[in-house]
Amino acid sequence: MKQALILLARLWQIGPSRVLPPSCRFAPSCSQYAIEALGKYGAIKGSWLATKRIMRCHPWGGHGYDPVP
Amino acid sequence: MDNQRNIIMAVVLCGLMLLGWELAMSQFYPQPATVGQAQREDVPADRALLADGDGGAAPAIHTREGGLSDPADIARERADIGTLLADGARVPIDAPRIAGSINPVGARIDDIVLKTHRETVDDDSGPIRIFSPAGTPAQQFAQFGWVADAGGGNIRVPDARTRWQASGGPLAVDSPVTLRWNNGQGQLFTITLSIDRYYMITAQQTVANTGGGAVALQPFATLNRTDRTASVDTWTIHSGPIGAFGDGVQFGPDYDDLAEARRASGEGRAHWIGFTDIYWLGALIPQDGASPEADFRSLGNNIFRADVIYEPVVIQSGQQVTRTTRLFAGAKESAVLDVYEDAGVEKFGLAIDWGWFRWFEKPIFWLLRLLYDLVGNFGVAIILLTVIIRGLMFPIAQKGFASMAAMKAIQPKMKALQERYKDDKQKQQQEIMALYKSEGVNPLAGCLPMLLQIPVFFALYKVLILAIEMRHKPFVLWIQDLSAPDPATILNLFGLLPFTPPSFLAIGVLAVLLGFTMWLTFRLNPAMTDPVQQQLFNIMPWVLMFVMAPFAAGLLLYWTTSNILTLAQQKYLYSKHPQLRAQAEKDREDKLREKESPATGAARDKGKSKA
Numbered sequence: 001m002k003q004a005l006i007l008l009a010r011l012w013q014i015g016p017s018r019v020l021p022p023s024c025r026f027a028p029s030c031s032q033y034a035i036e037a038l039g040k041y042g043a044i045k046g047s048w049l050a051t052k053r054i055m056r057c058h059p060w061g062g063h064g065y066d067p068v069p
Numbered sequence: 070m071d072n073q074r075n076i077i078m079a080v081v082l083c084g085l086m087l088l089g090w091e092l093a094m095s096q097f098y099p100q101p102a103t104v105g106q107a108q109r110e111d112v113p114a115d116r117a118l119l120a121d122g123d124g125g126a127a128p129a130i131h132t133r134e135g136g137l138s139d140p141a142d143i144a145r146e147r148a149d150i151g152t153l154l155a156d157g158a159r160v161p162i163d164a165p166r167i168a169g170s171i172n173p174v175g176a177r178i179d180d181i182v183l184k185t186h187r188e189t190v191d192d193d194s195g196p197i198r199i200f201s202p203a204g205t206p207a208q209q210f211a212q213f214g215w216v217a218d219a220g221g222g223n224i225r226v227p228d229a230r231t232r233w234q235a236s237g238g239p240l241a242v243d244s245p246v247t248l249r250w251n252n253g254q255g256q257l258f259t260i261t262l263s264i265d266r267y268y269m270i271t272a273q274q275t276v277a278n279t280g281g282g283a284v285a286l287q288p289f290a291t292l293n294r295t296d297r298t299a300s301v302d303t304w305t306i307h308s309g310p311i312g313a314f315g316d317g318v319q320f321g322p323d324y325d326d327l328a329e330a331r332r333a334s335g336e337g338r339a340h341w342i343g344f345t346d347i348y349w350l351g352a353l354i355p356q357d358g359a360s361p362e363a364d365f366r367s368l369g370n371n372i373f374r375a376d377v378i379y380e381p382v383v384i385q386s387g388q389q390v391t392r393t394t395r396l397f398a399g400a401k402e403s404a405v406l407d408v409y410e411d412a413g414v415e416k417f418g419l420a421i422d423w424g425w426f427r428w429f430e431k432p433i434f435w436l437l438r439l440l441y442d443l444v445g446n447f448g449v450a451i452i453l454l455t456v457i458i459r460g461l462m463f464p465i466a467q468k469g470f471a472s473m474a475a476m477k478a479i480q481p482k483m484k485a486l487q488e489r490y491k492d493d494k495q496k497q498q499q500e501i502m503a504l505y506k507s508e509g510v511n512p513l514a515g516c517l518p519m520l521l522q523i524p525v526f527f528a529l530y531k532v533l534i535l536a537i538e539m540r541h542k543p544f545v546l547w548i549q550d551l552s553a554p555d556p557a558t559i560l561n562l563f564g565l566l567p568f569t570p571p572s573f574l575a576i577g578v579l580a581v582l583l584g585f586t587m588w589l590t591f592r593l594n595p596a597m598t599d600p601v602q603q604q605l606f607n608i609m610p611w612v613l614m615f616v617m618a619p620f621a622a623g624l625l626l627y628w629t630t631s632n633i634l635t636l637a638q639q640k641y642l643y644s645k646h647p648q649l650r651a652q653a654e655k656d657r658e659d660k661l662r663e664k665e666s667p668a669t670g671a672a673r674d675k676g677k678s679k680a
Contacts, residue, residue: 054517
């Protein structure tokens with residue numbers, strides 16, 4: 001499960017993300033963040049952290065350096 | 070503007086991934102040729118009884134809405150209907166939404182047209198036919214009967230050739246019809262049919278045993294149809310066997326799989342079972358509390374059957390037993406299905422293949438209906454919907470522009486940073502992030518706004534082609550059906566030239582407008598630094614013009630309107646931040662100059678840092 005989710009994030013990075021103009025407010029990017037979070041906390045908590053991160057990824061959210069806790 | 074571009078790109082990608090896939094699939098994996106149908110006999114009823122080998126009929130081409138597509142089939146259907154329905158013994162059906170007749174031979178309901186839905190977009194095209202007698206090319210009918218139980222003695226039961234005595238009629242609201250048949254062995258069979266204001270026919274099947282001993286019988290109801298009239302089955306919308314079993318609605322199997330498996334069923338108690346097209350549904354609803362056997366069968370020759378077979382009932386001498394089955398035969402109008410669901414037909418509202426995405430589709434559907442009720446034109450309703458959605462997104466765009474203005478203020482610091490760390494991209498990125506933080510700006514909108522656009526677009530795509538409420542709804546001029554592709558194909562000069570272009574070249578006027586408006590919005594954006602990306606942006610509108618052309622005209626209308634609103638929004642925001650417009654224009658000029666003579670790039674950079 002964890003591996004599948006990481007693969008999903010990787011696919012996003014090498015697929016759509018390449019084509020899209022840069023839009024990351026944060027460093028690391030949401031997908032990178034997801035991969036790290038999944039690796040560190042597993043499928044469930046990792047996904048939750050990644051989801052929370054994406055939810056902050058809008059003009060009123062935060063920005064800047066925001067690593068996986 | 071990055072944010073704008075993000076959103077457009079998101080929709081582009083969404084379109085490419087979700088929709089282009091479907092196009093590609095239909096291009097590369099066309100509907101497998103279906104097996105030929107029964108040999109052509111002169112008497113349609115005999116044709117139906119022929120269950121042997123394949124005839125040489127042309128494979129059916131499944132259209133979006135379903136129905137016969139082969140001209141020979143259409144002609145034969147018309148001729149058959151003419152001769153078969155002329156039988157004077159038929160009992161007419163005349164309900165508010167349904168017309169047709171009951172065939173007293175075999176106790177079949179095999180002639181149903183829907184009064185409120187036309188066959189084609191033409192105003193004078195007749196009502197759409199969904200049930201057609203056995204043996205006709207568009208065969209679909211319901212039949213009610215009994216199976217003699219092996220343990221219950223060898224009694225005669227009615228079959229497909231039994232001629233029933235009809236009384237009452239025509240079948241209308243509050244005017245039931247009763248069919249009677251006496252087997253001559255002391256059992257009297259009756260089927261009482263009644264109909265409601267919409268699409269539900271109730272069949273009460275009663276056996277009265279006046280004979281000496283007990284008899285055991287299994288009442289049944291079946292729905293029988295050909296798949297040659299089925300609407301095209303896609304990965305987002307199922308056409309074929311459908312049923313509610315246990316806790317959920319089962320959209321499957323497909324006709325092909327059923328033809329291979331011969332037989333299929335669902336898990337759990339059957340709440341209803343039948344066959345669906347994109348807009349039409351025929352379904353049997355077993356009696357409350359009964360646990361009948363309910364399954365799908367393939368009978369060969371493209372004929373399929375959905376059965377509801379009740380458990381055997383033992384009828385003592387002097388007793389009678391009734392089973393009540395309901396038959397839904399009509400259009401999947403969301404509001405009507407919900408009425409039946411509220412009245413106790415489990416999960417009936419889900420007979421429309423909204424999919425797991427319905428939580429997003431239903432609000433869009435609801436909003437579109439509301440707007441339609443307000444303005445009376447679906448095209449205008451779609452435009453208003455676009456305006457509302459773009460209105461909701463406007464603050465994001467505004468925020469983006471404000472950030473861009475702030476960015477402009479810190480441009481010199483940025484430049485300095487870029488100069489200082491030009492050899493260490495990683496460090497440069499970090500420093501820029503730090504600068505953003507200290508200055509409190511961020512020009513990038515983040516990914517959430519663009520992610521939000523994807524479900525809206527997908528929901529609209531599905532609502533437009535799925536909801537019968539959108540069928541045959543005109544906009545203006547040549548667009549008479551927003552749920553179908555734009556008919557004004559340019560390649561054959563809007564139909565003036567006598568040929569139909571291949572589907573991937575059938576580009577309508579709306580598609581060209583879409584490509585053009587998208588090109589305009591892309592042009593407004595600052596030039597990309599990456600030349601590959603820039604190339605991609607340049608060709609994207611024209612690629613999408615081809616990709617989107619076969620989709621519902623309403624979807625193209627939405628997208629085109631959205632592009633126009635983007636242009637208007639851009640104009641407005643530039644007027645509020647004139648310094649940004651100046652910047653954008655300068656960037657464009659720089660880019661052009663660079664293209665002409667790359668050598669002057671350095672000079673341009675010098676000029677820019679002064680700005």
